[in-house]
Amino acid sequence: MIKRRTFLRESTATAAALAFPLVGGAQPKPLKVGILHPVTGALAFSGQQCREGALMAIEDVNRTGIHSLGNAKLEVLLGDAQSTPQAGTAEIEKMNEAGCAAVVGAYASAICLATTQAAAKVGLPHVVDVGVADQIVERGLKNTFRFGPGYKVCAQIAVNNLHVLNTVAGKPAKTVMIIHEESLFGTGTAQLLARELPAYGFEVKEIVKHANPTRDFNNIVLRMKSINPDIVIPANYYNEYALLVRTMQQQKVVPKAIYSVLGGAASSYKFLKEFPDAANGIIDCNHWFNPKDKRAADLKKRVEAKGLFFTYEIFNTYTAVRLLADAIERAKSTDRAAITAALESSAFSDHFMPYGPTKFVNGQNTGAQPLMTQVIKGDIRVIVPRDYREIDPIFPLRA
Amino acid sequence: MPAEPLLCLEDVAIAFGGLQAVQGVSFDVAEGCLCGLIGPNGAGKTTLFALMSGFLVPDRGRIRFAGHDITGRAPHLNARAGLTRTFQIVQPFAAQTVRENIAVGAHLREPRRAAALAAAEGVAAQVGLAAQLDKPAADLTVAGRKRLELARALATKPRLLLLDEVLAGLNPQEIADMIPVVRAIASGGVTVLMIEHVMQAVMSLAEHVWVLAQGRLIAAGAPVMVQRNDGATPLRRCRNSRPCAIRPVPSRTTRSPISTSIWKPTRPG
Amino acid sequence: MLDVAILLPSFLNGVTTGAVYALIALGLTLIYGVLHIINFAHGAALMVALYAVYFLKNRAGIDPYLALPLVVAAMFALGYGLQRVVINRAGHGKDENILLVTLGLAIVLENLALLFFKSDTRTIETAYTLTTVAIGPATIALTKLVAFAGALAAATVLLWVVHRTDLGRAIRAVAKETQGARLMGIDVEHVYAMSFGIGLACVGAAACFLLPAYYVNPQVGSGFVLVAFTIVVLGGMGSFAGALLGGLLIGIVESLGGLFLGESLGQIGIFAIFIAVLLFRPQGLLGARP
């Protein structure tokens, strides 16, 4: 920990030197930032993880404060979207009323659609942390910025990478079975995969849609046994994903590869810790940090020290808040329009995500991309793309 | 040519599982008469009322009302045709006031709310409920509820009113008060057929009675004859083929012999 | 798709899953049969029981199947207390009030769990979680077979209690005619509380069989409530044998329906039966005419 603190001190010292010292010791006006997530209701787990990530980012930013605003500290206004669009909208109104300069959050796509819309009405800049639905950034809302990738990009990259993996391994896998949850991201991803995969010579044997929550997966695993696909592609949230993989392990169904897209549990240290052998070999194309960046590892330790799991909700929201802090720093004001402009022209690169320098094209960070990870020897390692590769992929799991 | 009887039952029968509740009952009720249906408990009286009003559909036999065959027709259609009933166990609209209760009946003839409420007031006066119009039905005494039940049915301006033990459970004074009310209704042109155990009422009100026992009609005639049980006119059976036979209705005063066994208590079991 | 290698396992899977559903429905049908209310807090009760089993396993190291008596007793006490203290007082003789109270209880229980246990999904690891038993071409998880046996045992115990014991006679009397029972000297409030207690005890038993093959988080209850309602109606409101039969049937329909119509459309099979039974045979398979 000590090493980290010295690191922080040096970087802030250099930044302070550059910043134009604010004349006069007027107590800087508190800068309010809204952190809005569904911390109750069906999405409570992800919502609370996002909130943890945001609070840690705020904590880091407030160590030095916003230099261009006389080291003003970010004042947090927490909001609970209660897993419904209505509650999300009501919270946005409350944040606007409380004079927030910007909002980060909402996690779920359906909620983001409503909150970004409500924020747009009052010109409140809204950074989307996770919400993967592409409609969020396709409505021409000037105030909405998504730092991470949408599900079209994820699905596209997933298909390409699968093709690359399969070709490199001599095309052992041909047949595919997609199992997805009937939610927005589940259905959207499945439809896109089903359309793209045949072009690369894969045969989509079956697409199985399941309810959320699903009480029992034996049936689907039974179908899997009878179809015996080479690759199983799950696209669902943590609970269902974990139940599915456990049932597969129970029924001793081992496809050539379990290749999930935005899988809830595939790249989750929680799943890895609770079901090490069930998780072994699973590939996931999902939000992931740059494994080579030390700051990510530091954050992971901090998170685990708090007794939490380092999941994508945490590091996505963490970087989203840092993006906002960087924009406020450059905007040199708490005025919403200035912050929106700063976000639009943001080239934020001081982050540990594999996105490179930020570039927003109508609200979507073009550099955003998911990484492909695989559980190998008890850890989640990045396997594709090459410049972030930590270890060579094991594909297929069995001949 | 005397008019066709208002109500004509031809060999009506119904069984619940093994129990033959009503077995082949036939009789007719002339328009304008105030007559009674008596018999021990479980004789099938209320079942017969349910058959007449359409709450039950007979297994066998026909029911004709005002020249139409209403066998198995739904109660609300019968009510619209002018045949309505009260219930042995009173069924008030508990949450509503007396006025609103009666208005429901009045609405059968009067679509406008104000007119129905006004009509309700008139009928309430007729049955002696004028003072309690704005009281919730739930707060009425047993006698009050019986009056309400009567008033509601009356408000539908029926041609035939089936009263199911409207005097049961009342004390002598209340019975004495109710008898003129029922008589006034009958004299007002409404044909009344009532099930009653209170013999005092039957004797003073009914011009003609039918006696039912174990689902069978065992006697008919003027109440005084029935009581003296020296034989009422033999049972008349409606010819099944033609519509109810047009026969001279025995004049009110003729004597009708009745079999002596009527008043011996039926052997249990 | 139609060969035995698929149909048999799917059928067996349906029956074993259905057994756990039946156990949950047994509690619900008892509560409905006696109290004539639809217990909206049944799902939340299942969640509470699942947490109890979880903590007994992780903190006290007691295996779920060994924890059965403990959890059943605890849930019985919870049920008895809730009915006596909260639900009974709220009735005021109006069904909609009791319904609202159980709804309020569900909200309170679910969010208390969210508050104290956080919202992350928890599972337990037992030696036998992954072991399976081969029955012909089908391999069925051991936990499911134990659940099946457990549900049958619990159902028979319940049937014995209701038909052979004084308490059972009192329960059936109160179910049939509350005022009459009161006149016979039956302490109706006590019987209400006993029924609610036994109802939740069934849920406790179901939790012990369910957790090894499933997970727990504050929202887990809602997934089972709807199915339990279906089973109660299918089996006949207030009929235990009906609930058992209904549970097995629904399990099979869900399993086979899922096989042929796809998992989410398969669910429609359950509700189609639900509507058909309600319309054409409201008294259900074995229930008395309503």
Next chain:
Amino acid sequence: MRDLVTIAAFAIAVAVLSSVLRSGVWTTFLMMALYAALLAQAWNLLGGYGGQFSFGHALFFGTGAYVQVLAQTQAGLNAWIALACAVASAAVVGTGVGALSFRYGLRGSYFALVTLAFAEVFRILAVTVGFTGGGVGVMLPLRESAANLQFASRQGAILVVLGFVVAGLLVTAWLRRSRFGAWLQAVRDNEDAARALGVDPLRVKLGAITLSAGFMGAGGAFYVQVFQYLDPNIAFGPATSVESLVAAIVGGIGTLWGPVLGALVLHALAEFTRNLFGDAPGLNMVIYGVVLILIVLFVPRGLSGVGRDVRAAWRLGRAG
């Protein structure tokens, strides 16, 4: 007559309030409170006046919402015409479900459970059938103009939902003053007695469910015009059914102002607890649940009943 005066006063007061209120929080609160009142009123028409408890009113809410958005996106209809179609189609679904369940004499908990099942079947269909966009849901493009029934300022939306609520109040008031209402409440209190007085229970109950479904459809159409996104869970999920029935019962079923009062109190309670205890996730809902139980314990006949008791007691006091 007295009802009409109070309804007019209510409408004017809210309209003035909506133009006076500047703060976004309060205008959203007012809009959502009116929206909750609309759902409660719709439920009350069938549950309060018809005595038929439905656990699946989301069925009509979702039908109205889907027709509202699909009529515009796929059939290119104008929003106001779509609104008429939404209300009509919800009413038709109401009549259909009503005809099926009432014809088979379903009452009490049986009727409640069959509506629950219908809502669930529609939710699953909405997921699997194509034109509703399945799980991906369906978006209503943002075109803020009065003609498109989308309003830049909240005030426009408030006036629209106020219109629906006032219409609901007028229909409820008419119900209390009309033959249909008298027959409906007669069937509610005692179906057999009503049949003996010439009331056809099936036709009356069908009328009630059609009215109730129509208003619920209006609520669905309003929801999708404001939030512009809809998926099977939002449309047919049990949350809306529970919200409408709880507000109506807490407010006092079978009354004119009960549902409106209940919706206002519960919505205020939800907002209050969320603002005050938002930081500890779940605490706000625990308090919401506890207060709900307390209301049922101590105000069994509903909040509007309290008003009536107080007035009655006051009148007795004065007379006494």
